Amino acid sequence: MEAVLWVILAIALVIAEAFTATILVVFFAAGAAAAAVAAGLGAPVLVQVIVFALVSGVSVAAVRPIVMRHARPALESGETPFGIEAIEGSRGTVIDEVGADHGMIKIDGELWQARAYDGSETFLPGDHVRVVKVRGATVLVWHDDLPDV
Numbered sequence: 001m002e003a004v005l006w007v008i009l010a011i012a013l014v015i016a017e018a019f020t021a022t023i024l025v026v027f028f029a030a031g032a033a034a035a036a037v038a039a040g041l042g043a044p045v046l047v048q049v050i051v052f053a054l055v056s057g058v059s060v061a062a063v064r065p066i067v068m069r070h071a072r073p074a075l076e077s078g079e080t081p082f083g084i085e086a087i088e089g090s091r092g093t094v095i096d097e098v099g100a101d102h103g104m105i106k107i108d109g110e111l112w113q114a115r116a117y118d119g120s121e122t123f124l125p126g127d128h129v130r131v132v133k134v135r136g137a138t139v140l141v142w143h144d145d146l147p148d149v
Contacts, residue, residue: 002048006036023067024060031056087112090131091144098123098141105129105141113138 013029035052043051092105092112100119105112116123117132117140129141 002045003036003039006032006039006048006052010036023064027059027064028056030059084134087131087134087139092129092131092139092141094123094125094127094129097125098127098129103141105139107131107139114141116140117142 010029010032013025013032017023017025017029031052034055035048038048038051087107090107092107092114094103094105094114095111096102096104098105098114098116099122100116103114103116103123105114114129115138121142123129123141128144130144131139132142133140
């Protein structure tokens with residue numbers, strides 16, 4: 001019966017991890033799974049709790065740093081950014097007036113929906129802007145007064 005409770009706890013923790021961005025709860029799920037194995041082998045409750053604590057702690061201490069190192073954005077890790085991450089910091093030219101709720105710019109020959117980063121600025125066609133952030137298929141832009149990055 002105890003093994004079933006540990007399995008239920010492990011499943012609940014895996015589901016909880018799906019709703020967080022911490023990559024932490026899943027290691028406690030691994031601890032619960034290990035405790036379920038210990039319970040299935042007939043270990044007393046105290047040993048099950050110790051197995052849960054040890055496996056969870058070792059997982060967090062040993063595996064999480066590796067996972068987090070590979071989950072960092074390319075700019076933080078020193079790798080070459082690609083995809084949407086490579087768009088941030090790019091220069092663009094305003095094609096259709098950019099304001100708080102509308103606009104279009106061209107970045108390296110591609111058209112992107114754009115919005116002013118702070119919402120109060122307006123950029124006119126022909127203005128040069130720099131992409132500050134990407135949100136979905138829309139870029140948030142600001143004056144291109146920064147040097148090339």
